[in-house]
Structure formats: C-alpha cells, structure tokens
Amino acid sequence: MANKILVYIDHFAGQVVPASWEAVGVGTSLAEELGGDVVAVVLGHEVEEFAQNAIQFGAGGVLVGDAPELKDYRPEPFASVLSQLAAEAEVLLFPTTSRTRELAGMVAVDLETGVIPDVVAFEIKDGSVLATRPIYAGKLLTKVVCSEKRPQILTLRGRAFPKPEPDPGRSGEITPIEMELGEITTEVTGYSESKVGVSLTDAAIIVSGGRGVSNNPQLSPPAEITDESEQEIWRAQQGFALVGELAQVLGAAMGASRAAVDAGYIPYEHQVGQTGKVVSPDLYIACGISGAIQHLAGMRTSKTIVAINRDSEAPIFKLARFGIVGDLFDLLPPLTQAFKDRLGS
Amino acid sequence: MNIVVCVKQTPDTAAIVTVEDGVVSWGDAPVVLNPWDEYAVEEALRIKEAHGGEITAISLGPEDAKEALKQALAMGCDQAILISDPVFAGADTLVVSKILAASIDKIEGTDLVIFGRASVDSDTGVTGPQVARRLGWPALSLVAAISSLDPEGKTIAVERMLDEGRQLVSSPLPAVVSVVKEINEPRYPSFMGIRKASRAEIPLWTAAELGLDEISDPAVMWPDIMAPPKIETEVEMIEGETPEEIAARLVDRLMEEKVI
Numbered sequence: 001m002a003n004k005i006l007v008y009i010d011h012f013a014g015q016v017v018p019a020s021w022e023a024v025g026v027g028t029s030l031a032e033e034l035g036g037d038v039v040a041v042v043l044g045h046e047v048e049e050f051a052q053n054a055i056q057f058g059a060g061g062v063l064v065g066d067a068p069e070l071k072d073y074r075p076e077p078f079a080s081v082l083s084q085l086a087a088e089a090e091v092l093l094f095p096t097t098s099r100t101r102e103l104a105g106m107v108a109v110d111l112e113t114g115v116i117p118d119v120v121a122f123e124i125k126d127g128s129v130l131a132t133r134p135i136y137a138g139k140l141l142t143k144v145v146c147s148e149k150r151p152q153i154l155t156l157r158g159r160a161f162p163k164p165e166p167d168p169g170r171s172g173e174i175t176p177i178e179m180e181l182g183e184i185t186t187e188v189t190g191y192s193e194s195k196v197g198v199s200l201t202d203a204a205i206i207v208s209g210g211r212g213v214s215n216n217p218q219l220s221p222p223a224e225i226t227d228e229s230e231q232e233i234w235r236a237q238q239g240f241a242l243v244g245e246l247a248q249v250l251g252a253a254m255g256a257s258r259a260a261v262d263a264g265y266i267p268y269e270h271q272v273g274q275t276g277k278v279v280s281p282d283l284y285i286a287c288g289i290s291g292a293i294q295h296l297a298g299m300r301t302s303k304t305i306v307a308i309n310r311d312s313e314a315p316i317f318k319l320a321r322f323g324i325v326g327d328l329f330d331l332l333p334p335l336t337q338a339f340k341d342r343l344g345s
Numbered sequence: 346m347n348i349v350v351c352v353k354q355t356p357d358t359a360a361i362v363t364v365e366d367g368v369v370s371w372g373d374a375p376v377v378l379n380p381w382d383e384y385a386v387e388e389a390l391r392i393k394e395a396h397g398g399e400i401t402a403i404s405l406g407p408e409d410a411k412e413a414l415k416q417a418l419a420m421g422c423d424q425a426i427l428i429s430d431p432v433f434a435g436a437d438t439l440v441v442s443k444i445l446a447a448s449i450d451k452i453e454g455t456d457l458v459i460f461g462r463a464s465v466d467s468d469t470g471v472t473g474p475q476v477a478r479r480l481g482w483p484a485l486s487l488v489a490a491i492s493s494l495d496p497e498g499k500t501i502a503v504e505r506m507l508d509e510g511r512q513l514v515s516s517p518l519p520a521v522v523s524v525v526k527e528i529n530e531p532r533y534p535s536f537m538g539i540r541k542a543s544r545a546e547i548p549l550w551t552a553a554e555l556g557l558d559e560i561s562d563p564a565v566m567w568p569d570i571m572a573p574p575k576i577e578t579e580v581e582m583i584e585g586e587t588p589e590e591i592a593a594r595l596v597d598r599l600m601e602e603k604v605i
C-alpha cells in the first residue's frame with residue numbers, strides 16, 4: 001500500500017496560515033523520497049475553498065471535515081478527527097502555530113507515537129525522517145527521529161521551508177469525511193483580536209524597537225504628564241511611531257525587545273526573543289536594541305539583519321549584516337523617506 | 346481548589362550553552378526552575394490566595410531536579426514530589442506525559458493542573474496538552490489570563506493567546522492549563538520561604554510506586570546534538586555625512602543585495 005503523508009492545513013478566521021503551504025511542499029518532497037501520496041486535511045466549517053488551494057499548492061487529494069462544531073478551533077475534537085485519519089498514515093505534518101503544537105502532541109498520545117515539534121530541516125535515514133530542531137532557544141540544534149512508531153508526527157517551523165508555487169491548473173480529489181467528534185465540554189465564548197497587524201511569525205520584514213526608542217531627551221512630553229515613567233512611555237511612543245512608519249512603508253511587522261515590553265512601551269504580542277516570538281524574516285531591522293543573548297535567540301536566523309544603535313560596541317552588530325552607528329531619532333525619518341522614494345518608483 | 350504544578354529544571358537562560366560529542370554543558374551557570382514554570386507556580390499561588398486549597402509541585406527528573414522543586418516550595422507551594430527512577434532515563438514527551446498523568450492520578454482530588462508553555466531547554470511545548478489528553482481533561486493551552494474560576498460550580502474561563510489574538514474559552518474542571526508570560530509577574534521567594542524550602546522533605550516516587558511496571562519505550566530519540574552553523578556575517582558599517590546620506594546608502598546596499 002502506498003504511504004500516506006497527511007498535511008494539516010491550519011487556518012484562523014477565514015485565513016490559512018501560510019506555513020501550511022510550506023508543509024504541503026515538505027510533504028511533496030517526502031513523497032518523492034519515501035514514495036506515497038500527499039493528502040491535505042482541512043477541518044472546520046465552510047472551509048471548502050482551502051481544499052482547492054491545497055491542491056494548487058501540490059496536495060494529491062484533500063480530506064475535508066466540515067461540521068458546525070468545528071467552526072471554532074478547540075483541540076479536543078480536532079485531535080480526535082486527526083487521530084482517526086492518521087491512524088494508518090506514515091507521516092503527519094503540521095505548520096508550527098499556536099494551535100498545532102498541542103494538536104500534534106494530543107494525536108501522538110491517541111496513536112501512542114512520537115512527536116517532533118518545530119522542525120527546521122530534515123533528511124531521510126533508514127526509511128524514517130531524521131528531523132533537525134532548535135533547542136536551548138536556538139543556541140543548539142538536535143536531530144530527532146521516530147524510527148519505529150507510526151505515524152511520524154512533525155510540526156514545521158514557518159519560513160524554514162520554501163513555499164511551493166501554486167498551480168491553478170492542478171486537479172485532485174476533494175473528499176468529505178465522516179467524523180467522530182467525541183464529547184466536547186469546552187465552549188469558545190469570544191475573541192479579542194490583537195493589534196499586531198502583520199503577524200510577526202509570517203512576516204518577510206520586521207522592524208523592531210528596543211529600550212533606545214524612548215531615549216530622546218530633546219522631546220518634551222506635554223505638561224499634563226508629570227509622572228516620570230509616564231513621560232518615558234510618552235517618549236517611547238514617539239519613538240515607536242517612527243518605527244511604525246518605517247514598518248508601514250515596508251509592509252513589515254513591528255517587533256520589540258523585552259526591555260521595551262516590560263517598560264510598557266508596547267504590548268507583549270510584539271516581543272521577539274527567547275520568551276517572546278521566534279522569527280526568521282528576510283530582513284530584520286533592529287532599532288535601539290543592544291542584542292542580548294535572549295533577544296538574539298528569537299531572531300538570529302533572520303536572513304539579513306540591519307542594526308541601528310548609538311553604541312558602536314553593542315553586541316547586535318556582531319550578528320548584523322549592515323550596521324549604522326547613530327541616533328535612531330535622526331536616522332529613521334530619512335530612512336522611511338528613502339524607502340518610500342525608492343520603492344514607490 | 347487543589348492544584349498540581351508541573352515543573353522542570355533547566356539551565357539559566359543567560360548561560361552560554363555548548364556541546365561536545367553530543368554532550369551539552371553550560372559551564373558553571375546555575376540550574377533554575379524553568380522560567381515559564383515560575384508563571385505556573387505564581388498563578389497557582391494566586392488561585393490559592395483567592396480560593397484556598399493545596400498546591401503540589403511535581404517534577405520528573407534526576408535527583409538534582411529537587412532544586413526546581415525547592416524553588417517552587419520557596420515561592421509558596423505546600424508540598425513537592427520528585428518523580429524519579431533510572432528507568433525514566435531517555436523518556437520522550439510521550440512517556441513523560443504518561444508518568445506525569447499517573448502521578449496526578451495518584452495525588453487524587455486535583456481540580457487544576459498548571460504547566461509552563463514550554464521548557465527553555467528541549468522546548469517541545471507539548472507535555473501539558475499530552476497530559477491533558479491522557480487524563481481526559483480539557484487542554485487549555487497558552488493561557489494569558491484566567492478570567493473566572495468557580496470552585497463550587499467547577500468551571501473555569503480563560504483567555505488563550507493564539508498567534509492571531511486571544512480566544513476566550515470556558516471549560517469544566519478539572520482541566521489542564523499551560524500559561525504564558527503575560528498571565529502574571531512571578532514573586533521572588535521570601536526569606537522565610539527559602540528557609541522552609543531548604544528544610545523540606547521531598548518525597549520520591551518511583552515507577553513501582555506509580556504502578557508503572559511497564560514503562561513503554563520512548564517513540565523518539567535524539568541521536569545528535571550540535572552547535573548551529575556559525576552565521577558568517579561581516580558587518581558592513583554604513584557611514585555618511587548626514588542621516589539622509591546614510592539612509593540612501595543603506596537602501597542602495599539592500600537593493601544591490603536583493604534583500605528588498
């Protein structure tokens with residue numbers, strides 16, 4: 001019997017997480033090496049259009065589990081359905097997201113098999129996937145293999161693998177599935193959208209600000225702000241406005257160091273680093289960030305790093321491809337203008 | 346509210362971690378309570394302060410995992426249990442979740458289990474949800490706030506931190522929660538707490554005590570640990586007479602190198 005390589009398509013509020021297509025691409029290369037079929041799995045309610053997309057990105061077929069109970073993501077029913085589908089599979093792939101780590105782990109428990117989260121590279125060895133994943137916040141890498149139990153369950157870090165070119169001409173079979181949802185005891189009562197804008201983990205460009213973003217003594221806060229820490233936050237807001245303008249021109253997401261988050265300049269959702277988000281954009285512009293080891297842990301795999309810092313000795317310059325020693329308040333406005341001029345034309 | 350907090354011992358995050366022949370070392374940096382687990386312990390303490398009950402910290406690991414448990418006790422947990430047995434060596438999350446679930450079963454009467462979101466060393470982030478699955482209790486992962494808790498009605502409502510925003514979920518108890526940093530600000534252990542912890546007897550549970558005569562083999566193995574490839578960057582400093590000149594040069598260079 002042909003190997004079955006299942007790929008879970010993760011989505012939220014009507015949008016597929018782009019790393020799902022990267023996972024379809026990985027499934028395709030596994031199928032080339034191991035033999036077998038790539039089958040995408042789409043679970044939710046009114047999600048048929050994602051199935052079409054999965055075929056364009058390379059899936060041979062798609063299993064669609066549609067039920068009103070699956071409209072809101074909850075791990076228990078999603079894991080139950082996946083376990084039913086994956087029982088005979090050779091490999092089950094997920095993009096790494098805030099939903100899929102738990103799903104992968106729970107399916108592994110149901111099927112008494114191994115789980116390898118947040119994979120950044122792989123090879124085939126003795127018929128099994130030998131996966132590479134970062135540990136110690138990326139300070140080290142480990143190889144992990146699930147050599148006997150099946151399916152092999154992996155979640156794949158976003159932007160670690162290429163996204164296949166979609167081919168609108170491809171066709172494949174879309175099959176609705178029968179599902180056993182199991183007892184669902186939890187209830188989703190609502191959402192509060194975060195204001196992050198472009199998602200950090202999907203972003204091709206990130207502009208980040210650190211403690212330096214508040215450091216402009218020339219700015220004097222309005223007289224009604226008398227509290228010193230509020231004055232600092234006010235200054236930081238002026239600084240982050242400059243960071244935000246640059247981000248907007250570049251279509252970039254906005255990041256921050258923990259020092260900036262802890263000082264209340266910007267919400268935690270923006271934090272990059274060991275205890276924030278791990279990102280690996282094509283371009284990372286660090287403004288007023290010193291480059292502490294815990295910050296580097298979150299962005300060291302960025303393809304190109306630009307550092308803007310007053311202090312020529314700041315450790316961030318050791319990792320940067322391009323560096324500017326100077327005051328970010330002087331540099332960011334002309335930089336935003338220069339990008340606007342060049343990219344606009 | 347009886348709470349179990351699962352904690353792991355990890356090297357300090359500021360440590361320079363190196364590897365030689367597959368053996369990881371972190372010099373003389375201290376081992377500490379996994380930073381994420383401090384938030385788990387803190388949340389348990391806050392729930393106890395509001396609703397009463399007992400907090401038990403448990404850790405699976407070698408003898409020196411006691412340090413993490415002592416830190417949990419020093420912060421204010423009522424008791425700690427070390428789960429340790431030579432047969433546990435090499436356990437993957439599949440096996441660890443089985444042992445932790447068996448331990449929680451043995452503790453009895455638990456209303457809530459709290460995990461950190463991940464360990465800062467091997468960082469799989471799956472142990473909490475796996476324990477939930479084994480116990481058959483709801484998995485409430487990546488919780489940034491507990492918005493309500495009703496010990497009598499046995500319900501809990503939480504805000505989960507998804508990548509896209511917060512999801513509000515209500516659930517019956519018992520349940521398994523994993524927490525993110527936003528949930529609270531962990532306290533420092535008090536002097537009294539540290540004294541109490543240093544004297545505390547920490548019971549040891551082995552496989553036999555948990556009724557786990559047959560420990561299944563781990564499903565995954567990690568045959569190789571290595572340093573990441575050195576990132577070979579020679580920083581190119583961009584200079585100029587005015588900020589405008591510097592800005593234009595940087596944009597030129599980024600375009601030449603096809604970064605944008």
Ligand SMILES: Cc1cc2nc3c(=O)[nH]c(=O)nc-3n(C[C@H](O)[C@H](O)[C@H](O)COP(=O)(O)OP(=O)(O)OC[C@H]3O[C@@H](n4cnc5c(N)ncnc54)[C@H](O)[C@@H]3O)c2cc1C
Nearest residue numbers: 210211212215257258259273274275276288290295310328
């Ligand atoms: C357990 C643990 C986990 C952690 N997790 C994280 C994490 O996830 N993410 C994270 O970022 N940190 C994390 N940290 C914190 C980390 O150690 C640093 O404290 C933090 O990254 C420093 O932030 P910063 O670079 O913004 O601030 P600083 O180190 O204070 O650096 C500010 C920089 O701005 C420069 N500067 C000042 N004014 C200007 C100006 N006007 N123009 C240009 N440059 C200027 C200065 O020269 C300096 O280099 C963690 C720490 C611990 C202990």
Ligand SMILES: Cc1cc2nc3c(=O)[nH]c(=O)nc-3n(C[C@H](O)[C@H](O)[C@H](O)COP(=O)(O)OP(=O)(O)OC[C@H]3O[C@@H](n4cnc5c(N)ncnc54)[C@H](O)[C@@H]3O)c2cc1C
Nearest residue numbers: 351352404405437438460461463464467468469470471472
């Ligand atoms: C180099 C290396 C690579 C590994 N790779 C994998 C892998 O890919 N897949 C796999 O299944 N296993 C793997 N393991 C095994 C895994 O590290 C252990 O099973 C570990 O005990 C739990 O996983 P974690 O540290 O990732 O914890 P996480 O799941 O990241 O931790 C989440 C929370 O679970 C709790 N917790 C974690 N460990 C314990 C414990 N021992 N006692 C009590 N509470 C705990 C804490 O609250 C923690 O905050 C690896 C181990 C090593 C050394």
